[in-house]
Amino acid sequence: MMHVRTSTTLTYAGARAALDAAFAKATDLGLALNIAVCDGAGTLLAFARMDGAFAHSGSIAIDKAATVCGFEGIATDDLYDGLAGEDAVVRGIANRPGIAAFGGGVPIRVGDDLIGAVGVSGGSAQQDKEVASAGAAAVTTKEQR
Template identity: 45%
Template sequence: MPRALTTLTLSDAKQMLEAAEAKAADIGIPYNIAVVDAGGALIAFARQDGALEGSIDLAIGKAKTARMFDKTTEYLAELAQPGAPLFGIEQSNGGHIVIFGGGLPITIDDEIVGAVGTSAGSVEQDIAVAWAAAAAIPSNSAS
């Protein structure tokens, strides 16, 4: 018997994009923002006018990485340092792992339902924009 899967919806993703775009405007940097569902598939993406082209794949990669490993990409970066338990993880999955801050798994009622990834500013700014997106989802307690 198939089990029910709770996932972010397009409506959720649009709310997240709107919140992230507002935070990016506060920071003053145009952003790339990606939202993926519980399976890691892209639901929605926004590239604000003037956002760095090179950050498109990074935003999507951060969202997918956060969902694949159910961890923030900031935390994975710590675990991937030389001598740390996950050193070299960025080479796994065909090299599609992005391990610097800005990717967050999204949870509702302690169940991971998707992830967000942001890219364009400093790592700290990317994290702030991602958290703004996550905060747009009621009951979210991003991991």
């Protein structure tokens, strides 16, 4: 039985690469959003509130990123879809502090390792996911080179 394991860790530089790529994608789409990047444990590493972004959606972006990590890398829109029809579960999860089970949170993976997540809030669920995915891709694409 193994008592320890080696894991890959997202650095601040990696978090900034994700943040910058997500910021650029949001700018290209003409959106003002909040963008959060967490490490694999769901701890915030980088955050930006773009000019004109809704102030209250900042904490939602952070919650989306942390939710992905807390549910072992399940994107928040997939979590939402997976809970559909489970009314008691949805009410329980939706009422937990820090849980955001709707689109806009995506994992950052290197191979099979969950190393972090990007959470975005302030647009539609689809827009938030598109921007978050651009951020995550900036880390995984660079890592694979």
